[in-house]
Amino acid sequence: MTLAAGVEGSNSTLNIIIFLVFVAITLVIVFRASRNTKTASDYYAAGRAFTGPQNGIAISGDYLSAASFLGIAGAIAVNGYDGFLYSIGFLVAWLVALLLVAELLRNTGKFTMGDVLAFRMKQTPVRAAAAISTLVVSFFYLLAQMAGAGGLVNLLLGIEGEAGQDVVIAVVGVIMIVYVLIGGMKGTTWVQIIKAALLIVGAFAMTLWVLGKYGFNLSSLFQAAVDKGGKGGAALLDPGKQYGKTGTTKLDFLSLGIALVLGTAGLPHVLMRFYTVPTAKDARRSVVWAIVLIGVFYLFTLVLGYGAGALVGPDKISKAPGTTNAAAPLLALELGGPVLLGFISAVAFATILAVVAGLTITASASFAHDVYASVLKKGQVSTGGEVRVARITALVIGALAIAGGILAKSQNVAFLVALAFAVAASANLPTILYSLFWKRFNTQGALWSIYGGLVVTIVLIVFSPAVSGKPVDAKTGKSASMIQGVDFHWFPLDNPGLVSIPAAFLLGWLGTVLSKERNAKKYAEMEVRALTGAGAEKAVTH
Amino acid sequence: MSSTEHDVGGAEPQTDWESVQGSPEFTDLRRRLRVFVFPMTALFLLWYLLYVLLADYAHGFMSTKLAGNINVGLVFGLLQFVSTFVITGLYVRYANRKLDPVSDEIRARIEGEPGK
Numbered sequence: 001m002t003l004a005a006g007v008e009g010s011n012s013t014l015n016i017i018i019f020l021v022f023v024a025i026t027l028v029i030v031f032r033a034s035r036n037t038k039t040a041s042d043y044y045a046a047g048r049a050f051t052g053p054q055n056g057i058a059i060s061g062d063y064l065s066a067a068s069f070l071g072i073a074g075a076i077a078v079n080g081y082d083g084f085l086y087s088i089g090f091l092v093a094w095l096v097a098l099l100l101v102a103e104l105l106r107n108t109g110k111f112t113m114g115d116v117l118a119f120r121m122k123q124t125p126v127r128a129a130a131a132i133s134t135l136v137v138s139f140f141y142l143l144a145q146m147a148g149a150g151g152l153v154n155l156l157l158g159i160e161g162e163a164g165q166d167v168v169i170a171v172v173g174v175i176m177i178v179y180v181l182i183g184g185m186k187g188t189t190w191v192q193i194i195k196a197a198l199l200i201v202g203a204f205a206m207t208l209w210v211l212g213k214y215g216f217n218l219s220s221l222f223q224a225a226v227d228k229g230g231k232g233g234a235a236l237l238d239p240g241k242q243y244g245k246t247g248t249t250k251l252d253f254l255s256l257g258i259a260l261v262l263g264t265a266g267l268p269h270v271l272m273r274f275y276t277v278p279t280a281k282d283a284r285r286s287v288v289w290a291i292v293l294i295g296v297f298y299l300f301t302l303v304l305g306y307g308a309g310a311l312v313g314p315d316k317i318s319k320a321p322g323t324t325n326a327a328a329p330l331l332a333l334e335l336g337g338p339v340l341l342g343f344i345s346a347v348a349f350a351t352i353l354a355v356v357a358g359l360t361i362t363a364s365a366s367f368a369h370d371v372y373a374s375v376l377k378k379g380q381v382s383t384g385g386e387v388r389v390a391r392i393t394a395l396v397i398g399a400l401a402i403a404g405g406i407l408a409k410s411q412n413v414a415f416l417v418a419l420a421f422a423v424a425a426s427a428n429l430p431t432i433l434y435s436l437f438w439k440r441f442n443t444q445g446a447l448w449s450i451y452g453g454l455v456v457t458i459v460l461i462v463f464s465p466a467v468s469g470k471p472v473d474a475k476t477g478k479s480a481s482m483i484q485g486v487d488f489h490w491f492p493l494d495n496p497g498l499v500s501i502p503a504a505f506l507l508g509w510l511g512t513v514l515s516k517e518r519n520a521k522k523y524a525e526m527e528v529r530a531l532t533g534a535g536a537e538k539a540v541t542h
Numbered sequence: 543m544s545s546t547e548h549d550v551g552g553a554e555p556q557t558d559w560e561s562v563q564g565s566p567e568f569t570d571l572r573r574r575l576r577v578f579v580f581p582m583t584a585l586f587l588l589w590y591l592l593y594v595l596l597a598d599y600a601h602g603f604m605s606t607k608l609a610g611n612i613n614v615g616l617v618f619g620l621l622q623f624v625s626t627f628v629i630t631g632l633y634v635r636y637a638n639r640k641l642d643p644v645s646d647e648i649r650a651r652i653e654g655e656p657g658k
Contacts, residue, residue: 081597081615081616081619084616084619085594085597085619088590088593088619088622088623089590089594091622091623091626092586092590092622092626094626095582095583095586095626095629095630096583098630098633099579099582099583099629099633100579100583217610218611218612219609219610219611219612220610222610222611222612223610223611226611237605237611237613237615237616238601238604238605238613238615239597239598239601239604239605239615240597240601243598244598244601250598250599253594253597253598254594254595254598257590257591257594257598258594261587261590281642284634284637287630288630288634291626291627291630292627292630295623295626295627298623299623520560521559521560524559524560524562524563525557525559527563527572528559528562528563528568528648528652529559531568531571531572531575531645531648532568532571532645532646532648532649532652533645533649534557534648534649534652534653535557535652535653
């Protein structure tokens with residue numbers, strides 16, 4: 001039986017057909033959207049012509065990755081309350097973007113994070129630093145998504161064996177490259193809008209279905225999850241099942257919570273979305289839409305997670321291929337049979353596709369705009385030339401993502417995403433906030449906070465138990481660390497945020513006060529532009 | 543040395559940004575923005591931190607059952623959603639009423655009267 005490794009009762013032909021229909025529809029839309037993509041502003045920022053609500057839906061499409069859909073629902077099903085904590089951090093984080101970053105960023109930049117940081121600094125070093133940190137964050141996030149794609153294939157399509165999974169990762173990568181090359185930001189945005197709509201509608205339908213089974217009584221749903229959970233069932237409703245074991249795990253949870261809440265407003269692919277709307281007011285509107293959609297979606301995952309716990313049971317989920325990631329698909333199968341499972345599987349794939357496309361366009365824009373056009377060519381480059389370089393870069397990044405995804409497919413998706421958040425919170429956020437709000441901030445401060453945050457984060461991760469030295473699990477015979485059989489860890493926490501974020505803020509301050517550079521004139525211009533929107537890039541009319 | 547050209551075009555190059563920055567209207571706009579966003583940021587970060595610390599270190603309290611299987615932890619978690627939505631709403635209302643009119647006026651002046 002070819003479906004042996006897939007979810008029992010799943011119809012992989014049906015899953016593949018639904019997925020192909022999604023790809024076909026989105027490709028048609030991407031081709032249509034590409035007709036007007038000519039200038040750099042079209043390619044990177046969709047001509048700044050999306051409305052606030054459209055961009056808000058696209059942001060939620062960009063943000064609600066497979067990790068947050070499959071990962072959080074699964075974490076709640078198996079670990080109960082502790083899984084819920086993730087979604088709260090992911091949501092509250094948007095207030096940082098709304099209150100401090102989105103509008104000011106839209107008013108002062110053009111395409112990338114580097115634009116804002118370089119506004120009043122020495123262009124070359126700051127843009128190079130911004131591009132490096134953008135590429136690092138995007139690459140970790142990309143790896144996470146591609147690794148997730150590999151696991152999903154195993155789970156949903158019943159494709160067995162290394163070679164089969166590799167082929168599917170490559171296919172996902174190639175489709176994504178086509179979206180980005182042809183559609184640019186406009187095509188990518190439409191893919192994200194469609195995907196977000198499908199994901200939220202699908203999750204909403206399943207939520208109603210689950211609640212309906214328990215008479216719309218949350219308490220009875222919880223009771224059912226507790227009953228089905230067996231011995232550990234009662235602990236599902238209380239915090240601490242996953243993180244409450246020792247003092248170190250508690251500290252680790254605090255560190256994760258801080259990285260989650262401060263990371264979002266430093267994620268380059270989120271920041272770049274603010275440039276696709278005509279004004280700062282539209283950027284504000286898009287964040288409001290994103291907060292509402294993301295918040296409501298996380299409420300759905302709470303019900304779906306406990307629903308999977310109650311109707312499928314943690315035992316069956318842990319034994320399924322893909323383990324906790326299987327909770328939402330298994331619940332779909334339990335509720336609506338193979339057709340609903342096929343739909344949810346296709347949505348999960350679409351999710352990966354859309355997020356990967358968003359990351360790729362961000363990384364390629366950062367390279368072409370900050371490194372190629374500004375650092376290498378000193379601004380002496382035609383927009384046509386810059387867009388050509390961006391397209392070539394997208395191709396290279398796509399190839400790297402495919403190769404990386406194939407190599408990383410056994411890695412823990414949530415770990416890779418947490419890593420990306422930790423780097424974003426440490427290297428990017430302090431620099432952005434200083435740059436927008438602190439008059440004295442200068443080039444040296446920016447370099448210290450970006451490179452310092454980046455280096456501290458990566459060093460702490462390399463020497464963390466996530467990479468080496470976790471005890472070997474008696475059941476599986478494997479350690480939960482990335483590398484087996486060696487132990488070179490000295491930092492006790494999996495997540496470095498608790499140390500690396502304050503360190504980056506401190507370094508940014510120290511670098512600034514140790515340098516004599518001051519530029520009151522440029523700060524005056526930046527502050528006035530940031531707050532009033534004077535001279536901000538306008539929408540392109542075709 | 544690279545040029546200090548900035549990428550954002552549109553405004554007249556001869557705008558005297560420092561005098562705009564020093565003008566009472568702009569100082570007022572900056573005060574209005576900061577007086578809202580800084581305390582609000584501190585508030586929601588502390589509120590979130592309180593929640594994380596309670597979930598992390600006060601298991602007994604968070605596990606207290608209130609009604610049926612609804613415990614303090616769940617209510618606290620849902621309150622984080624509520625507070626996020628409420629702060630979003632408050633900010634939008636504040637920005638529409640207190641920030642946008644002032645910033646629109648200053649922008650119109652800069653873009654309409656170069657050199658002023």
